[in-house]
Amino acid sequence: MSDLSTGAEPTAPPRPALATLVLLTAASALTLNMFLPSLGSMAAAFGVGNGLASLAIGGYLGVTAALQLIIGPLSDRLGRRPVLLACLAIYACASVGCLLAPDFPTFLAFRLAQGTMIAGAALSPAMIRDTHPAREAASRIGYVLMAMAIGPMVGPMVGGLLDEFFGWRASFAAYTAFGAGLFAWCFVSLHETFPGRASTFSQQFRDYGELLRNRDFWGCALCLSFSVGGFYAFLAGAPLVAGSVLALSPAQLGFCLGTITGGFAFGSFLSGRFAKRVPLGVMMVIGRTVACTGLTLGLALVIATPPSLVTVFGATLCLGIGNGLSSPSASAGAVSAHPRLAGSAAGLSGALNVGMGAVLSTASGALMTLHPRAEALIGLMLACALVSLAAALWVRRRERAVGDDDAETRAAA
Structure with missing residues (x-):
C-alpha cells in the first residue's frame, strides 16, 4: 500500500x-x-x-x-x-x-x-x-x-x-x-x-512501471475520471433535453447549466474545510454517495412524474456537489500513490479525465439525439456516478486494510 x-x-x-x-x-x-x-x-x-x-x-x-x-x-x-x-x-x-x-x-x-x-x-x-x-x-x-x-x-x-x-x-x-x-x-x-x-531515465522508467501497476492510483484515477465524465455527459446532453423536453430559452438554459458548476464550487469549498481531518477514501465515498443519491431520486421522479426544472437540474446539482466533495481527495490520492512520480500521476490522471470526458460527451450527444428524454440523460450520469462510487469504495477498503492515521492527523493539526 x-x-x-x-x-x-x-x-x-x-x-x-x-x-x-x-x-x-x-x-x-x-x-x-x-x-x-x-x-x-x-x-x-x-x-x-x-x-x-x-x-x-x-x-x-x-x-x-x-x-x-x-x-x-x-x-x-x-x-x-x-x-x-x-x-x-x-x-x-x-x-x-x-x-x-x-x-x-x-x-x-x-x-x-x-x-x-x-x-x-x-x-x-x-x-x-x-x-x-x-x-x-x-x-x-x-x-x-x-x-x-x-x-x-x-x-x-x-x-x-x-x-x-x-x-x-x-x-x-x-x-x-x-x-x-x-x-x-x-x-x-x-x-x-x-x-x-529520478537520477536517470532508466530509474524513472522503472518507477513509472510501478505507478501503472499501483492499484491505489487506479482506484483514485477511475473515481475522478468517471466523476468528470458524468459532468461532460451532462454538458453534451442537457441542451437537447432542455430544448425538446423542458422548452427552455437559451437564457434559461445558460442559468441552469451553471447550477452544476455552482454545486461543484460549493462541494469543493466543503472539501477544503473538512478533507484535512477526514481520510481520503471517506471523502471520496461521501461525495460519490451524494451524487448517486441525488441522481437516483431525480431519475425516480422523472420516471414517475413529468420532468421539470427542479427534478432534472436538482439531480445534476447533487452531481456537482458530489464531484466537488470527492474530486480533491481523489486527485490527492492519485498523486500520493507514488510520491516520486506525482507529476506523472497528475498527468496520466488528467489525460484520463479528458479522454473519459470526450467519450462520455460523445455518447451522451448520440444518446440524446436518438432518445432526447430526461430519464436517459440522468440514467447515463447515474451510471458514471455508480462506477466512480465503486472505485471510491475500493480505495476506502484499501485504506481500512492498513488503518487510518486519524491520531497522527489530529496531532499534526
Missing part, C-alpha cells in the same frame, strides 16, 4: 502560494472557454466553416490530453519549475501567434500550441502534494478547484464582451498578457517543489 493513508512525510520544500496555483489552474480553463463566443467571428474572418473552426476547441482538447502524458513525467525528471516555465513561455508566444495569424492554418497551429497551458492544471496537484501531507493536499486542492470553478462561468462572458467591443482577436491579446504575466510571476516567486527527482 502506498502512503495514501499514512502520514510519514519527508522535509517539505517551500510551498507555492495558493493564489499562484489558483491562477495556473484557472488559466487552463480560461484558455479553453473564454474564446468560445468568438468562434463564429473567427470563422467568418478566416472564411472557414463552423465545423472546421471547431478544431480550435476539439483539437485543443486533444493536444492537452497528449501533453499531460508528457509534461507529468518530464516534471518528475527535470523538476516542476523548469517544465512549467517552459510551457508558460511557449503559451505566451503561441498567443501572440494566434493574435497575428494571417490565415486559419497558421492560427490553428498556434492555437494547438496554446495547449501547453495545461501544465498549470496538470502540475498544480503535484506541487501541492510535493509540499503537503496527503489529507492537507486534498484540502488545498479543494480550495484551488473551488476558485477554478468560477472560470467556466466568467470566461465566456469576458470573451463575449471583448469580442463585442474589440473583435475576436482581443481574447488572444488577453491570453498573451495573461501568459506573459504568469511567466514573470512564476519566474520570480515559484520555487522548485520536487528536489527528489
Whole structure:
C-alpha cells in the first residue's frame, strides 16, 4: 500500500502560494472557454466553416490530453519549475501567434500550441502534494478547484464582451498578457517543489512501471475520471433535453447549466474545510454517495412524474456537489500513490479525465439525439456516478486494510 493513508512525510520544500496555483489552474480553463463566443467571428474572418473552426476547441482538447502524458513525467525528471516555465513561455508566444495569424492554418497551429497551458492544471496537484501531507493536499486542492470553478462561468462572458467591443482577436491579446504575466510571476516567486527527482531515465522508467501497476492510483484515477465524465455527459446532453423536453430559452438554459458548476464550487469549498481531518477514501465515498443519491431520486421522479426544472437540474446539482466533495481527495490520492512520480500521476490522471470526458460527451450527444428524454440523460450520469462510487469504495477498503492515521492527523493539526 502506498502512503495514501499514512502520514510519514519527508522535509517539505517551500510551498507555492495558493493564489499562484489558483491562477495556473484557472488559466487552463480560461484558455479553453473564454474564446468560445468568438468562434463564429473567427470563422467568418478566416472564411472557414463552423465545423472546421471547431478544431480550435476539439483539437485543443486533444493536444492537452497528449501533453499531460508528457509534461507529468518530464516534471518528475527535470523538476516542476523548469517544465512549467517552459510551457508558460511557449503559451505566451503561441498567443501572440494566434493574435497575428494571417490565415486559419497558421492560427490553428498556434492555437494547438496554446495547449501547453495545461501544465498549470496538470502540475498544480503535484506541487501541492510535493509540499503537503496527503489529507492537507486534498484540502488545498479543494480550495484551488473551488476558485477554478468560477472560470467556466466568467470566461465566456469576458470573451463575449471583448469580442463585442474589440473583435475576436482581443481574447488572444488577453491570453498573451495573461501568459506573459504568469511567466514573470512564476519566474520570480515559484520555487522548485520536487528536489527528489529520478537520477536517470532508466530509474524513472522503472518507477513509472510501478505507478501503472499501483492499484491505489487506479482506484483514485477511475473515481475522478468517471466523476468528470458524468459532468461532460451532462454538458453534451442537457441542451437537447432542455430544448425538446423542458422548452427552455437559451437564457434559461445558460442559468441552469451553471447550477452544476455552482454545486461543484460549493462541494469543493466543503472539501477544503473538512478533507484535512477526514481520510481520503471517506471523502471520496461521501461525495460519490451524494451524487448517486441525488441522481437516483431525480431519475425516480422523472420516471414517475413529468420532468421539470427542479427534478432534472436538482439531480445534476447533487452531481456537482458530489464531484466537488470527492474530486480533491481523489486527485490527492492519485498523486500520493507514488510520491516520486506525482507529476506523472497528475498527468496520466488528467489525460484520463479528458479522454473519459470526450467519450462520455460523445455518447451522451448520440444518446440524446436518438432518445432526447430526461430519464436517459440522468440514467447515463447515474451510471458514471455508480462506477466512480465503486472505485471510491475500493480505495476506502484499501485504506481500512492498513488503518487510518486519524491520531497522527489530529496531532499534526
